[in-house]
Amino acid sequence: EPEVTQTPSHQVTQMGQEVILRCVPISNHLYFYWYRQILGQKVEFLVSFYNNEISEKSEIFDDQFSVERPDGSNFTLKIRSTKLEDSAMYFCASSAEIRETQYFGPGTRLLVL
Amino acid sequence: GENVEQHPSTLSVQEGDSAVIKCTYSDSASNYFPWYKQELGKRPQLIIDIRSNVGEKKDQRIAVTLNKTAKHFSLHITETQPVDSAVYLCAAPHNQAGTALIFGKGTTLSVSS
Numbered sequence: 049e050p051e052v053t054q055t056p057s058h059q060v061t062q063m064g065q066e067v068i069l070r071c072v073p074i075s076n077h078l079y080f081y082w083y084r085q086i087l088g089q090k091v092e093f094l095v096s097f098y099n100n101e102i103s104e105k106s107e108i109f110d111d112q113f114s115v116e117r118p119d120g121s122n123f124t125l126k127i128r129s130t131k132l133e134d135s136a137m138y139f140c141a142s143s144a145e146i147r148e149t150q151y152f153g154p155g156t157r158l159l160v161l
Numbered sequence: 162g163e164n165v166e167q168h169p170s171t172l173s174v175q176e177g178d179s180a181v182i183k184c185t186y187s188d189s190a191s192n193y194f195p196w197y198k199q200e201l202g203k204r205p206q207l208i209i210d211i212r213s214n215v216g217e218k219k220d221q222r223i224a225v226t227l228n229k230t231a232k233h234f235s236l237h238i239t240e241t242q243p244v245d246s247a248v249y250l251c252a253a254p255h256n257q258a259g260t261a262l263i264f265g266k267g268t269t270l271s272v273s274s
Contacts, residue, residue, distance in 0.1 A: 104260050147192070150262060
Protein backbone atom coordinates (compact mmCIF):
# COMPACT_ATOMS: atom_id res chain seq x y z
CA GLU A 49 0.00 0.00 0.00
CA PRO A 50 1.44 3.40 -0.95
CA GLU A 51 2.47 5.64 1.92
CA VAL A 52 3.54 9.20 2.45
CA THR A 53 7.22 9.34 3.37
CA GLN A 54 9.14 12.10 5.14
CA THR A 55 12.80 12.91 5.71
CA PRO A 56 14.54 13.38 7.99
CA SER A 57 12.83 11.60 10.85
CA HIS A 58 14.59 13.87 13.35
CA GLN A 59 16.22 17.27 12.93
CA VAL A 60 18.07 19.27 15.55
CA THR A 61 18.94 22.85 14.70
CA GLN A 62 20.08 26.06 16.33
CA MET A 63 17.70 28.97 16.73
CA GLY A 64 17.86 31.25 13.70
CA GLN A 65 18.91 28.52 11.30
CA GLU A 66 16.95 27.49 8.22
CA VAL A 67 15.51 24.01 7.97
CA ILE A 68 13.91 22.17 5.09
CA LEU A 69 11.59 19.27 5.77
CA ARG A 70 10.94 16.91 2.91
CA CYS A 71 7.94 14.82 1.98
CA VAL A 72 7.05 12.45 -0.82
CA PRO A 73 3.25 12.33 -1.13
CA ILE A 74 1.39 9.33 -2.50
CA SER A 75 2.04 9.38 -6.24
CA ASN A 76 -1.43 9.96 -7.67
CA HIS A 77 -2.54 12.43 -5.01
CA LEU A 78 -3.23 16.03 -5.93
CA TYR A 79 -3.55 17.77 -2.55
CA PHE A 80 -0.70 18.15 -0.13
CA TYR A 81 -0.66 19.43 3.43
CA TRP A 82 1.60 20.27 6.32
CA TYR A 83 0.47 19.97 9.92
CA ARG A 84 2.40 20.30 13.14
CA GLN A 85 1.95 18.83 16.59
CA ILE A 86 3.73 20.39 19.54
CA LEU A 87 4.46 17.77 22.17
CA GLY A 88 1.30 16.97 24.12
CA GLN A 89 -0.87 19.27 22.05
CA LYS A 90 -3.28 18.88 19.20
CA VAL A 91 -2.52 18.51 15.52
CA GLU A 92 -2.57 21.96 13.91
CA PHE A 93 -3.02 22.78 10.24
CA LEU A 94 -0.29 24.85 8.60
CA VAL A 95 -0.87 24.90 4.85
CA SER A 96 -2.45 23.09 1.93
CA PHE A 97 -1.13 23.01 -1.62
CA TYR A 98 -2.82 22.19 -4.91
CA ASN A 99 -1.88 22.73 -8.53
CA ASN A 100 1.47 24.26 -7.56
CA GLU A 101 0.07 26.91 -5.32
CA ILE A 102 -1.07 27.39 -1.75
CA SER A 103 -4.79 26.69 -1.33
CA GLU A 104 -5.11 27.61 2.30
CA LYS A 105 -2.88 28.58 5.18
CA SER A 106 -3.33 29.12 8.88
CA GLU A 107 -2.22 31.99 11.08
CA ILE A 108 0.75 29.87 12.12
CA PHE A 109 2.05 29.85 8.56
CA ASP A 110 3.69 33.28 8.59
CA ASP A 111 6.45 34.74 6.43
CA GLN A 112 9.01 32.45 8.04
CA PHE A 113 7.39 29.46 6.37
CA SER A 114 7.28 28.50 2.72
CA VAL A 115 6.34 25.41 0.73
CA GLU A 116 7.51 24.17 -2.60
CA ARG A 117 7.06 21.27 -4.97
CA PRO A 118 10.50 21.34 -6.56
CA ASP A 119 9.90 18.32 -8.79
CA GLY A 120 7.23 15.76 -9.58
CA SER A 121 7.56 13.85 -6.36
CA ASN A 122 8.83 16.01 -3.49
CA PHE A 123 6.96 18.53 -1.36
CA THR A 124 8.99 20.64 1.05
CA LEU A 125 8.40 22.89 4.02
CA LYS A 126 11.04 25.52 4.72
CA ILE A 127 11.37 27.44 7.94
CA ARG A 128 13.63 30.39 7.27
CA SER A 129 14.77 31.38 10.74
CA THR A 130 13.77 28.84 13.34
CA LYS A 131 12.53 29.81 16.79
CA LEU A 132 12.39 27.75 19.96
CA GLU A 133 8.62 27.53 19.61
CA ASP A 134 8.96 25.84 16.21
CA SER A 135 10.00 22.67 18.02
CA ALA A 136 7.31 20.14 17.14
CA MET A 137 6.50 17.09 15.07
CA TYR A 138 5.78 18.13 11.51
CA PHE A 139 3.46 15.89 9.51
CA CYS A 140 3.02 15.93 5.77
CA ALA A 141 -0.23 14.55 4.35
CA SER A 142 -1.75 14.02 0.94
CA SER A 143 -5.16 13.27 -0.50
CA ALA A 144 -6.43 12.26 -3.92
CA GLU A 145 -9.15 14.89 -3.94
CA ILE A 146 -10.55 17.59 -1.72
CA ARG A 147 -12.58 16.12 1.15
CA GLU A 148 -11.04 12.71 0.61
CA THR A 149 -8.96 10.85 3.16
CA GLN A 150 -5.79 12.64 4.13
CA TYR A 151 -2.94 10.17 4.56
CA PHE A 152 -0.23 11.25 6.95
CA GLY A 153 3.49 10.66 6.76
CA PRO A 154 5.50 9.44 9.76
CA GLY A 155 6.54 12.95 10.70
CA THR A 156 9.76 14.87 11.25
CA ARG A 157 10.55 15.70 14.84
CA LEU A 158 12.16 19.15 14.85
CA LEU A 159 14.05 20.37 17.88
CA VAL A 160 15.24 23.97 17.96
CA LEU A 161 17.91 24.74 20.54
CA GLY B 162 -13.72 28.92 10.48
CA GLU B 163 -14.37 25.64 12.22
CA ASN B 164 -13.86 24.90 15.92
CA VAL B 165 -13.79 21.30 17.14
CA GLU B 166 -14.21 20.30 20.78
CA GLN B 167 -13.50 16.74 21.88
CA HIS B 168 -14.49 14.94 25.09
CA PRO B 169 -13.36 13.27 27.21
CA SER B 170 -9.63 14.00 27.19
CA THR B 171 -8.90 10.64 28.81
CA LEU B 172 -10.94 7.45 28.97
CA SER B 173 -10.10 4.26 30.80
CA VAL B 174 -12.10 1.08 30.21
CA GLN B 175 -11.83 -2.59 30.93
CA GLU B 176 -11.21 -4.98 28.06
CA GLY B 177 -14.53 -5.92 26.49
CA ASP B 178 -16.27 -2.70 27.49
CA SER B 179 -17.47 -0.10 25.00
CA ALA B 180 -15.89 3.31 24.59
CA VAL B 181 -17.56 6.44 23.29
CA ILE B 182 -15.79 9.67 22.32
CA LYS B 183 -17.72 12.75 21.31
CA CYS B 184 -16.82 15.77 19.23
CA THR B 185 -18.75 18.94 18.57
CA TYR B 186 -18.20 21.31 15.67
CA SER B 187 -19.25 24.87 15.03
CA ASP B 188 -19.73 25.23 11.27
CA SER B 189 -23.11 23.86 10.21
CA ALA B 190 -21.84 23.63 6.61
CA SER B 191 -19.19 21.06 7.53
CA ASN B 192 -19.82 17.81 5.68
CA TYR B 193 -16.90 15.46 6.31
CA PHE B 194 -15.81 14.09 9.68
CA PRO B 195 -12.83 11.73 9.95
CA TRP B 196 -11.53 9.93 13.01
CA TYR B 197 -7.84 9.16 13.34
CA LYS B 198 -5.97 6.86 15.72
CA GLN B 199 -2.52 7.99 16.82
CA GLU B 200 -0.18 5.71 18.71
CA LEU B 201 2.62 7.26 20.74
CA GLY B 202 5.16 8.93 18.49
CA LYS B 203 3.44 7.73 15.33
CA ARG B 204 1.43 9.26 12.51
CA PRO B 205 -2.35 9.75 12.72
CA GLN B 206 -4.08 6.94 10.83
CA LEU B 207 -7.64 7.14 9.58
CA ILE B 208 -9.91 4.56 11.18
CA ILE B 209 -13.32 5.70 9.97
CA ASP B 210 -15.02 8.75 8.50
CA ILE B 211 -18.56 9.92 7.88
CA ARG B 212 -20.13 12.39 5.49
CA SER B 213 -23.12 14.55 6.27
CA ASN B 214 -25.50 12.62 4.04
CA VAL B 215 -25.55 9.66 6.46
CA GLY B 216 -26.23 9.39 10.17
CA GLU B 217 -24.18 6.33 11.02
CA LYS B 218 -21.37 4.23 9.60
CA LYS B 219 -19.94 0.98 10.93
CA ASP B 220 -16.77 -0.97 10.34
CA GLN B 221 -16.53 -4.10 12.48
CA ARG B 222 -16.07 -2.93 16.10
CA ILE B 223 -15.97 0.75 15.20
CA ALA B 224 -18.91 3.01 14.42
CA VAL B 225 -19.40 6.72 13.97
CA THR B 226 -22.67 8.58 14.42
CA LEU B 227 -23.46 12.08 13.24
CA ASN B 228 -26.10 14.46 14.57
CA LYS B 229 -26.17 17.44 12.19
CA THR B 230 -28.84 19.27 14.17
CA ALA B 231 -26.80 19.21 17.35
CA LYS B 232 -23.53 19.49 15.42
CA HIS B 233 -21.81 16.58 17.05
CA PHE B 234 -20.36 13.26 15.98
CA SER B 235 -19.23 10.34 18.08
CA LEU B 236 -16.88 7.39 17.82
CA HIS B 237 -18.06 4.12 19.30
CA ILE B 238 -15.70 1.22 19.91
CA THR B 239 -17.27 -2.03 21.07
CA GLU B 240 -15.55 -5.03 22.68
CA THR B 241 -12.45 -3.00 23.37
CA GLN B 242 -9.05 -4.69 23.36
CA PRO B 243 -5.68 -3.54 24.75
CA VAL B 244 -4.54 -2.85 21.16
CA ASP B 245 -7.22 -0.15 20.99
CA SER B 246 -5.20 1.89 23.52
CA ALA B 247 -4.10 5.06 21.71
CA VAL B 248 -5.02 8.70 21.20
CA TYR B 249 -8.12 9.20 19.07
CA LEU B 250 -8.46 12.40 17.08
CA CYS B 251 -11.60 13.79 15.52
CA ALA B 252 -11.53 16.42 12.79
CA ALA B 253 -13.74 18.58 10.62
CA PRO B 254 -13.05 20.73 7.56
CA HIS B 255 -11.85 24.26 8.25
CA ASN B 256 -14.66 25.70 6.15
CA GLN B 257 -17.03 24.63 3.40
CA ALA B 258 -14.64 25.34 0.58
CA GLY B 259 -11.48 24.60 2.50
CA THR B 260 -9.00 21.79 2.38
CA ALA B 261 -7.68 21.99 5.92
CA LEU B 262 -8.73 19.67 8.72
CA ILE B 263 -9.26 21.16 12.16
CA PHE B 264 -8.54 18.60 14.84
CA GLY B 265 -9.88 18.14 18.33
CA LYS B 266 -7.43 17.92 21.21
CA GLY B 267 -7.59 14.14 21.27
CA THR B 268 -8.81 11.46 23.66
CA THR B 269 -6.33 9.10 25.29
CA LEU B 270 -8.03 5.72 25.50
CA SER B 271 -6.57 3.13 27.86
CA VAL B 272 -7.92 -0.41 27.73
CA SER B 273 -6.82 -2.61 30.59
CA SER B 274 -7.00 -6.37 30.51
